[in-house]
Amino acid sequence: MKERPATDNIRHPKKNSELSPxxxxxxxxxxxxxxxxxxxxxxxxxxxxxxxxxxxxxxxxxxxxxxxxxxxxxxxxxxxxxxxxxxxxxxxxxxxxxxxxxxxxxxxxxxxxxxxxxxxxxxxxxxxxxxxxxxxxxxxxxxxxxxxxxxxxxxxxxxxxxxxxxxxxxxxxxxxxxxxxxxxxxxxxxxxxxxxxxxxxxxxxxxxxxxxxxxxxxxxxxxxxxxxxxxxxSGVKKKIRMQTLLPDRADRFPWAGHMGLKLLPKVEEIIGDSRTTLLFTNTRSQTEVWYQKLLEYEPGLAGQIAIHHGSVDKSLREWVEQAIRDEKLKVVISTSSLDLGVDFSPVETVIQVGSPKGVARYLQRAGRSGHQPGSESRIWFVPTHGMELIEADALHRAASANRIESRPLYDKPLDVLLQFLSTLAAGNGFSPDDTLAMTRKTVTYRNLTDAEWQWALRFLSTGGEALRSYPDYKKLEYTGGLYALTDKKQLRRHRLSIGTIVDDPVLKVQYLKGGFLGTIEESFISRMRSGDVFLFAGKWLTIVRLKDMTVYVRRSKKKRGIVSRWMGGRMQLSSQLAGEIRAVFEKLSEGVFDTAESRAIARIITVQSERSRIPRNNELLAEQFKSREGYHLFFYPVEGRAIHEGMASLVSWRIARKIPVTFSLAMNDFGFELLSDQHIDLTPDLLKDLFSPDDLVSDLTAAINASEMSRRHFREIARVAGLVFSGYPGNPKGARHLQASSEMLFDVFRKYDPENLLIGQAVSEVLNRQIDLRRLKAAVDRIAGQEIVVQPLQKPSPFCIPILADRLRGQLSSEELEDRIKKMQQQIIS
Missing domain, CATH: 3.40.50.300 (P-loop containing nucleotide triphosphate hydrolases)
Structure with a gap:
């Protein structure tokens, strides 16, 4: 129990007389x-x-x-x-x-x-x-x-x-x-x-x-x-008040894209009514933008607003954390860097901008408020676009019923095992028999075979069939019954490489005359030149020069520029939340608008019903229409972006196997689009084949070019396993160098050491982690038992627009994209 004074609303369970004194x-x-x-x-x-x-x-x-x-x-x-x-x-x-x-x-x-x-x-x-x-x-x-x-x-x-x-x-x-x-x-x-x-x-x-x-x-x-x-x-039920910040008119609210800034005035009101507020975004870039926009809208927040994410300097992060406890801050804009069990008792309200894509994550963030016994947690969901109101509805239904996601487990990843064995060898050395028995006492490696174990020892000792001629890959020596890592250079490299988080190499961001601000990824800064302005740590900065892996900057008088971006920003929709969204669609298809969110979006749903239909649980909706861009074909499985990416590749490959055609693909969490230069006649036989569970793995492997995806993914495995070195502090190796080195190793193994188990791990992780084969199989099985309803359209439906926007995002500036979305919305609503 946290050290807070007793208050009237604290629950006092029945005292247990047998309590240890x-x-x-x-x-x-x-x-x-x-x-x-x-x-x-x-x-x-x-x-x-x-x-x-x-x-x-x-x-x-x-x-x-x-x-x-x-x-x-x-x-x-x-x-x-x-x-x-x-x-x-x-x-x-x-x-x-x-x-x-x-x-x-x-x-x-x-x-x-x-x-x-x-x-x-x-x-x-x-x-x-x-x-x-x-x-x-x-x-x-x-x-x-x-x-x-x-x-x-x-x-x-x-x-x-x-x-x-x-x-x-x-x-x-x-x-x-x-x-x-x-x-x-x-x-x-x-x-x-x-x-x-x-x-x-x-x-x-x-x-x-x-x-x-x-x-x-x-x-x-x-x-x-x-x-x-x-x-x-625990039998304690935490009180959580969940509310959605609704736009005045959902049909005039953006239907795709954006960061929720249209609701900024209402967000500022919530902040003003609370002692301290944590505002969570899903990406560091969103954090930077919301910090700036709130300050611009309400300058009075100066000195009472702060930013917190993993790339901000440690001293600033620690200052922010302490300032929250001391009630010196009105609002902190943060990513997941603050969404675990940090005790900030003054926090009264949490604001979640955009869907967190999972029920557990939403409840975790809600718990940052009312962090004391008996207190109520309060969280506001701020939709970034109109269709996200459906996610808000589904999220609150699931959270209220405590329907939480599971965390699927890995099955004996050998890159982590290789790193761990090197760690033991760097310490006191390890006995192979004792260490095998010890390793099998974990759940992850309980089924590790003798052959896999012997391969790991050989690989670390010799480099395997392909690398045995290169001394750098002969890490371990076997003497006196122990495997040991004794080479000083190898020891230092290994200790610097311990960990499984594989990030893009980073550069320091530092004032030309002043302090350290944090770190920025090389892939972002490499596209910029001296004089360019970018937003970082809540400040507009001008690049002065790049030297010794440091970006030297000064404060910019300009208030426009490029927002810093980091890799891995997209969060994946959980299977639990996807199922909840489909359940909401079922209610909407029956005309049931029994929540504030569903009533707010009623106009959009009505237009969707008039122009097309709302898919029911026993249906898969497909929509087709022609535009100046070509022939559009949409499917709405509602399984999340990652699943739709694999499914779109599978369906387009199966169509192309029957009809010579090339597609452009786009997807979001609700569905995916296939854009081509010819009409596709969706006959019952073709539809049955497109979502057939038969030959699913082999077709999917061919469709996504699993070999090439595994080749790119191998960088992560090679880094964790110690095959590539990311560089020394202050002198990291570039992302391109690391990628090229890992891909070269992948090709070498495939040609000269095809039995290398890390190759199999790369393929397995692409299918089971990136594509999520288990979940994709379940989705295909579900669709195979549904009726596929094909709906021809004269113009895009409301469901189409977010997917169209996703494809256009890479082609247009944010202003141009916003104008395009507005025009499409007006055409639909008018």
Whole structure:
């Protein structure tokens, strides 16, 4: 439970007379609080020797529930004198901002209990002095990220460093589950359990669809470990008030594109009515724009508004976080850098600009407000265009019913395993037999075969069939029964490369005479010249020169220029939310307008019904019309952009197999477009073939050119596996160089080492992660059982416009695109 004064609206669960006295009773009685039942359950379970996963809403005291029994168990018995301290607790967090917040929370509790605990954090932001001090004078509790933990494991004194380790806590476990960073955490836990078999492991998580599966990943595949694990679910229901900020006239509101700025005056009113507001956007570029536009609209916010995202300088991020706690800021514009369990009690309201594309993410962000027991979380959904009102309706229905997405798991990715083995080899070396047994105790690698294991050892020792002649790829030496990484150059390169987040190389942004502002991706800045103006960290900047991987800038007097862009901005619609949107369509097709969002968009839906139709659950809608551009064919599976990208390629390839034709493709979350120079006669037989589940994988592989996609994707795998080096600090290698190097390796492996398992991994990840083959198969199976309704059109329907806009976005400026969309809307409504 967070350290907040008792208030009348705090829920007081029934007091449990069997509650352990001492520390927990002392802590809560001093605040006139009674702990929640899940806090008592976690407290007891920990002290009884169990590990577990605690699932509870934001603001209901997960941190205290785990930290208090740790203090009770270890204080006096395990916390040593300052001169002989060793790490007793490792607290893993997925974000740097969360690490700082956790450090302050744990220290506050210790100070109030007058307990002498030394607590430090080590993340990618930590100074070299901090990193050195942690190794030389370890704290009692270390707060860190998966990447920094692996760096510690790569040290030669790691066994001594972890020799007194008692407990590992994985915070925000739902955020790591189903990611390669989560796999890094799994492997680290396996190693720490190998060193300390009685290690206590606890996770804290918000709700996800596959919560028990997430717990099993944390517990590992060993049966004895699983028996010691408990899943503790909170019975507390967090109060969340969800509202949509509606335009005055949805039919005159943009139907596609945009950043929600048409609603800026109404957003400013909400900000004015709240003590502190967090405004979330989905991309860093949107964050920059909203910061500027709010300041332009309401200059009085100067000094009370701030920006926060991962490319902004660390010192500025930390200042913003503290300023929120101190109630010095009225509003903070942020990306996901602040959407996890950071405790900002003054925050009364959250604003979400644009669809978050998932129910869990929406609820997570909502929980940043009312971050205290008994308080209500408040979130406003700000649509960026008219059709997003349908998403808002679906999102609120799903969130109210607590229908949350699952996180699909990886199956033994070998790039992460190769990196981990190099990490162990860089430390104390590893025994192959012991390490194989240890690795198989993770859920991700429980089915690792002997052949796959032997291949990994050979590849790291020799470079495999294709690279055995090149010394740089012979990393490990086998001596004395251990594999070790001893070459100093290789050691340094490996430690600098630990991690699974593969970003575009970045350059520093610094004032010509002044301080450091943050980092910008090379791919963005490479297209600019001296004198160009761009928006970064909420400021308009003029490029002075580029030197030594630094962009030197000065403040610009101009208030127009290019908005900074970062890769990976598009978020994918979850399968859960896609299904909810289809359910909303079913209601709309029946003329049911039972929510504020559906009533707001009623005029658009009426026009869509008159001109075409609203697809029902047993239908797939197809629309056709001719324009000056050619013949347009639209399908609306409502499965999300990523699925539609694969589906559009599949359908166009299957048509071209029967009719010689070339298509241009466009898609959004609702559907996809095929544009050609000839009419396609959609006969029943052709339609049946287009969405047939038969030969799906082979047809899809041919349609998307899976080999070429795998070749491009191989850069990520090659970087994680240690085959390409991203460069030294201050001197990173360019994106083109890294891509060319990885593609060359891919071609070499395919020609001279076709059995290389990393090639198979690249193909598998393209199909299962980028294309999401499992979900695409399910969508095709669903469509195969539906009626495909073909609707000829004289003019575009409302559903067409967002997809048309998506295709035109790459051809027109934002102003020209806005004018085109307006004209299309007027033609439809008039």
């Amino acid at each position: 001492s520390l927990m009773q002392r802590f809560y009685s001093g605040r006139k609080w009674e702990p929640f039942e899940h806090q008592v359950a976690a407290y007891r379970a920990y002290l009884e020797g169990y590990s577990g996963l605690l699932n509870a809403p934001t603001g209901t005291g997960k941190t205290a529930a785990i930290w208090l029994p740790i203090i009770e168990k270890l204080t006096g018995k395990s916390v040593s004198s300052r001169s002989s301290r060793k790490i007793k607790v490792i607290w893993i967090t997925p974000l740097r901002a969360l690490a700082r917040d956790t450090e302050e929370s744990l220290k506050r509790i210790c100070a109030e209990l007058e307990t002498d605990w030394n607590i430090k954090r080590r993340t990618g932001d930590s100074s070299s002095a901090t990193r050195t001090s942690i190794t030389r004078k370890p704290p009692d509790c270390l707060i860190t990220t998966p990447e920094s933990l692996h760096v510690l494991i790569s040290g030669s004194k790691n066994q001594e460093l972890f020799s007194s380790l008692d407990t590992v806590v994985a915070d925000e476990w739902h955020e790591l589950t189903g990611s390669k960073r989560g796999i890094m955490t799994e492997l680290a836990l396996a190693y720490l359990r190998y060193l300390q078999p009685e290690l206590s492991v606890w996770g804290m998580s918000a709700t996800i669809g596959n919560l028990e599966e997430a717990m099993n990943v944390l517990a590992g595949s060993d049966h004895k470990q699983q028996q010691k694990f408990k899943l503790i679910r």
